[in-house]
Amino acid sequence: MTPPDRPDAEPPQDERPTLDELYRRYSGWLTAVLRRRFDPNQAEDLMHEAYVRLGPYQAKGELRHPQGLLLRIAENLAYNQARGARRDRRRMGRLAEVSRCHEPCTQAEQLQALLFKQVVEGLPQPLRDTFMLSRYAGMTYAEIAEHCGLPVKTVEWRMSKALALIAARMRD
Structure with missing residues (x-):
């Protein structure tokens, strides 16, 4: 006491x-x-x-x-x-970008979008999940790490690897 x-x-x-x-x-x-x-x-x-x-x-x-x-x-x-x-504000900006997508696309743009979708779907599951959570769910690397139970460095590595693979496959 x-x-x-x-x-x-x-x-x-x-x-x-x-x-x-x-x-x-x-x-x-x-x-x-x-x-x-x-x-x-x-x-x-x-x-x-x-x-x-x-x-x-x-x-x-x-x-x-x-x-x-x-x-x-x-x-x-x-x-x-x-x-x-x-x-x-970041999410609202992304929604504004999506709303501008109502303009008609040319056939070349449609093919490019289809190719991109196929490339993303062809990524290994961990890379695809990280990419989708970042780019389409709008999550930060820290949020993805917490959501998946991973270190932030692993999320960063997966994202850089996914972007490199997407860029390489889109060039081919």
Whole structure:
């Protein structure tokens, strides 16, 4: 048991601040910081979500530095939202490209597309899966690695090998 005279000793259960007290103490500060660092329109949403995520730490009594933890949680939430928005923009760009494909194709373009499809279908299964997940499902190498249970380097190698085989077969 920790001696009571240590400054880093955990306060007894009844002396720990409640989530409501923490909210009153830090919400204004956290909102102001988030407005300066991120989108001011999302600052309050980030602050509220940070408090929701802080709840389990407080309930377990694992809350030693609530101000720092709140800031870290809110920053991580903001970064995750930004990453998701970038991913959505990339996917929307790809959808826009697909929608432009409604123009009539010439016979040569149709033959080229058929040849490409045959070449991709002729790839070894691991290479084909990696290629399809990357190019058609829009997954990043890290997402493919997690999905398939592989190291990212293996995904990178498979993708480079697939692209090299496709390029060689399309030239022939």
